Amino acid sequence: MIELKHVCKSYPVGDRINQVLDDISVTLPVDRNIGILGRNGQGKSTLLRVIAGILTPDSGEVIRHTRVSWPIGFGGGFAGSLTGEENCRFVARIYDEDVDEVCRFALDFSELGSYFYMPIKTYSAGMRARLAFALSMAIDFEVYLIDEITAVGDKPFQQKCRSAFAERRKRASVFIVSHNMQTIRQYAEECGVLTNGKLTLYPSVDEAADRYEAL
Amino acid sequence: MLFGGALEAQFRVLHALMLRETRTRFGVHQLGYLWALIEPLMWIATFYLLFMFIDRRLPPGIGMFSFLTTGLIPFMLFRQTLTQAMNAISANQALLFYPMIRPLDLVLARMGLEVATLLAVFIIILGFNALYVGELSVQKPLQVLGGLFLAGLLGTGLGLLSTSLSTFIPAVLRVVPLVLRPMIWISGVWFTANELPTGVRDIMMWNPLLQITELLRDGWYSQYTAHDLDLAYVAAWILIPTYFGLVLERLARRRLELG
Structure with a gap:
């Protein structure tokens, strides 16, 4: 509690x-x-x-x-000069998670492809939001704090978010x-x-x- | 949480921050680390040429390279930790988004990186000097190491105070670099306190960084003995700014949250 x-x-x-x-x-x-x-x-x-x-x-x-x-829905906490991967590694480290596991999950879930290895400042707002959501799913939280529900990405990606979230809500x-x-x-x-x-x-x-x- | 667990979490955060700082500071390529060596080498070359030009003679038994390195590295440690600590929070404010990261962590991580980097530079330059010039005389290694850490702590404490003050008085961030500029000329990089006339020396020794440089050279050379060393005075220059920096940081935090 x-x-x-x-x-x-x-x-x-x-x-x-x-x-x-x-x-x-x-x-x-x-x-x-x-x-x-x-x-x-x-x-x-x-x-x-x-x-x-x-x-x-x-x-x-x-x-x-x-x-x-962290509050999900407002995508703070990324450093623009670092790549998506480096940002994920950092977050995995401070939350004491397996770094490679978190990166693999975030890369796979966010569907960023080779953009994952590019600095965040080259991302569009949508890509940023996708990475932020993927990263929050990569770490096992017991309580997810959500600030409004903002639709992230296109229709298929939204569908994916919903099902990932439904899955996660069995544990969290x-x-x-x-x-x-x-x-x-x-x-x-x-x-x-x-x-x-x-x-x-x-x-x-x-x-x-x-x-x-x-x- | 148990104390041990909290300590472990603290180290985990500092470790992650230092790795991240290394990335942002030295760039993606491993070659980026060479930049850490280039600046001190440029300064050494400049002073070397200047000394040859004016035919400066050093006290007997003191080599030019080791003399310049033992003066330059504490100065750079002081300057780097000060400017890095001063800008640590504004440069990384986005990271305060993660609840386990506190403003002080950002400052400590940068200090750790600067101390580690310049300690490596110190060892590399003097190592090459030992190999090629054949001059190595570390009389009191602990005193040398202590001097380097004091230089880092002096810069960090003043940097912490500057960053906290700047939340209330933004002009601090502009004034500090101006005050720092003459420091390279008055902190013993190119002279020793013993070479100065007594009256001048008494005034110059009020500079805590000159105290540290003297301490370091006293530890390095058997031929050099520093006078008028006052460690309590240096400690005051570290502890008082650190104390007020931390107190003001508490007050500044509310303002940072608003921004």
């Missing part, structure tokens, strides 16, 4: 302070898929990054008892944030609503959906 204890995070906006996460204490189970609904600008991505450990909360703490992925769970109810219904079994810095979990997606509609 992932525990959040009195997590606060704020950003200065002009001369005001925007309290994005306001004293959130919650225990997130990892044996179920969880969705978080929130309107734009309500701090969904901030919440995800705090859970991932990229952002340090202003106060409070996050305790992760499992191996949590998903924590997804979105403003789109359809997306949440598709993935989540339990649902929360993030609004005005507060996070409330509801036992059923329907209940959360009603609450979200009422906002």
Whole structure:
């Protein structure tokens, strides 16, 4: 499970302070898929990054008892001057995975061919996203953090992503944030609503959906 | 997590970062490493010609190559670790995307790479000097090694302070290279403190890098004894900037996240 204890995070906006996460204490189970609904600008991505450990909360703490992925869907973390292969090797090393295995998987899954050995800066946005997705599938995470679901690549590749993900979900769970109810219904079994810095979990997606509609 | 596990994870991250830095710094070809040798050799050649031109005489028993190398490598270690540490975070901000990588790791990885590279350069140049000129006199190897590490730590500490300060005062990144420029002339690359008039020497020895160069040459030559060495003073120049660099880094982190 992932525990959040009195997590606060704020950003200065002009001369005001925007309290994005306001004293959130919650225990997130990892044996179920969880969705978080929130309107734009309500701090969904901030919440995800705090859970991932990229952002340090202003106060409070996050305790992760499992191996949590980086936020999937925004393709940061690649160095443009290095090749796709070198980037994959680096990530495999810091996550203590078999370097050759990860590279083989990422090359095969991303379908980049010889571009895999070219600097990332020569990639199109689509190629970059394909590599990012392939790499996240190459590493065995127990919880995948997902920032919206953005369609990656063309139709056949999307189909491939879906089936890889379905396969992975037998072993891993998903924590997804979105403003789109359809997306949440598709993935989540339990649902929360993030609004005005507060996070409330509801036992059923329907209940959360009603609450979200009422906002 | 157990302490041993955390330590292992830390080393794993530093190792991965150093391999990555090697790639970005020396390029894809193995030949890229030669560049690490070219700069010091160019400086040595320049000073060598200059010394011949002005007919500079070194104290007896001190060879020209070893003299220049023992002055140049600590200077380069200092300058390289400082500029590399100073730019470590801005150049690799994308890597903070991975939760196990902290800004300090980026600085430490670069310091590790610079120290390893210049230590190798030091050994290669003086090794060739020993083979072809037949001059090798490492009196106190540990003192020599210690001097090289101190030069690296001095640069890293000041680099850490500069990078943290620059989040609040961006002009720091422009000022530091200007301050560094005269360092090659005042840090004992082409002279020893004993050759200076007493009044001048007392002032020059306030330069912590000259202290380190003196320490190193004192360890290298049996014919050279350094005076006025003050290790506590050098340690203060390392510890105080490192301390404030780390404290400010905590404060700067919030700003980095916003950017």
